[in-house]
Amino acid sequence: MNKNELKKWVSVLPKVELHLHIEGSLEPELMMTLAKKHQIKLPYANIEEVKSAYNFDNLQSFLDLYYLGASVLKDEDDFYQLMWNYLLKCKEDNVVHVEIMFDPQTHTERGIGFDVFMPGFKRAIQQAQQQWGQSCLLIMSFLRHLTEQSAIETLQASTAYLKDIIAVGLDSGELGNPPEKFTQVFKMAKELGLKRVAHAGEEGPADYIWGAINALDVHRIDHGVRSIDDPQLIAHLIDSQHPLTVCPLSNTKLKVFDHMQEHNILTLLDLGLMVTVNADDPSYFGGYLNDNYHALIDHLPIEKHHLEQLVKNSFNASFMTTEHKQKWLGEFNSG
Ligand SMILES: Nc1ncnc2[nH]cnc12
Numbered sequence: 406m407n408k409n410e411l412k413k414w415v416s417v418l419p420k421v422e423l424h425l426h427i428e429g430s431l432e433p434e435l436m437m438t439l440a441k442k443h444q445i446k447l448p449y450a451n452i453e454e455v456k457s458a459y460n461f462d463n464l465q466s467f468l469d470l471y472y473l474g475a476s477v478l479k480d481e482d483d484f485y486q487l488m489w490n491y492l493l494k495c496k497e498d499n500v501v502h503v504e505i506m507f508d509p510q511t512h513t514e515r516g517i518g519f520d521v522f523m524p525g526f527k528r529a530i531q532q533a534q535q536q537w538g539q540s541c542l543l544i545m546s547f548l549r550h551l552t553e554q555s556a557i558e559t560l561q562a563s564t565a566y567l568k569d570i571i572a573v574g575l576d577s578g579e580l581g582n583p584p585e586k587f588t589q590v591f592k593m594a595k596e597l598g599l600k601r602v603a604h605a606g607e608e609g610p611a612d613y614i615w616g617a618i619n620a621l622d623v624h625r626i627d628h629g630v631r632s633i634d635d636p637q638l639i640a641h642l643i644d645s646q647h648p649l650t651v652c653p654l655s656n657t658k659l660k661v662f663d664h665m666q667e668h669n670i671l672t673l674l675d676l677g678l679m680v681t682v683n684a685d686d687p688s689y690f691g692g693y694l695n696d697n698y699h700a701l702i703d704h705l706p707i708e709k710h711h712l713e714q715l716v717k718n719s720f721n722a723s724f725m726t727t728e729h730k731q732k733w734l735g736e737f738n739s740g
């Protein structure tokens with residue numbers, strides 16, 4: 406298959422997305438509509454100005470605009486619309502199962518509680534489930550630039566919605582906020598029966614990946630591309646098959662790699678790590694899941710068997726039931 410054929414083939418393949426921040430799927434159009442609805446002043450005159458502001462030097466320069474953008478989300482309908490728009494993209498990209506992160510503290514810090522955003526998210530998810538059988542799980546992510554106490558309070562505030570949440574995660578500014586800072590709250594989450602993921606080794610060192618594994622007992626590492634700096638860690642990840650949820654367009658937009666041709670995803674995959682492809686914050690980084698696969702096809706010497714492995718890995722690395730997994734992988738193997 407040539408590159409165009411590979412792109413078409415992967416576009417229609419049933420896929421899974423495991424690293425997606427719902428707040429990072431807020432498109433400029435909805436951002437401007439909601440700013441107007443709630444009379445919120447943003448430093449952008451129009452949609453073109455929003456888009457042209459999306460030039461980032463590093464993770465923090467992105468996070469500043471991401472939190473600013475999220476400030477337009479205020480009532481239940483806003484959260485419904487945000488989730489609904491993303492789920493429509495899943496349908497378009499044939500993402501049959503998705504595990505979506507949301508950042509409660511981005512909203513609770515502004516006085517907007519679980520009783521506002523959770524019903525909005527759930528309404529959209531139920532509707533997508535009913536309309537086309539969309540499978541969707543939610544991951545509650547703690548902001549690591551805030552204190553562990555704030556994360557504990559967030560976990561406590563989520564009590565009424567724990568049945569709707571599959572896992573906890575850890576995101577926001579990585580450098581200076583090692584996983585060990587959140588040992589206690591991850592232990593509490595584990596005792597509540599929640600699964601665990603954490604961003605590590607995106608901008609931060611390989612040591613933070615060890616920290617996420619050893620102190621937080623995570624099932625998956627979000628990003629993890631800096632694992633390449635530590636041969637012992639690479640050996641461990643090959644052995645343990647801890648999945649890495651890699652986000653190619655995000656990594657180039659945030660200058661983790663200067664160019665897609667320098668991305669190490671194929672190296673990690675060929676070494677035998679359990680690597681997956683994801684979009685992270687699609688509206689900020691220029692593409693949804695298919696766009697991320699297409700970028701790899703455009704810039705790396707990636708072949709059909711690599712793509713098959715990446716897609717299979719994301720089914721295997723997901724938190725869907727074994728039965729559900731077997732159903733999809735069975736269909737995949739039978740062509
Ligand atoms: N790529 C990313 N890294 C850390 N925190 C985030 N929050 C949203 N996207 C993020």
Ligand SMILES: [Zn+2]
Pocket residue numbers: 424426576604627685
């Ligand atoms: Zn992320």
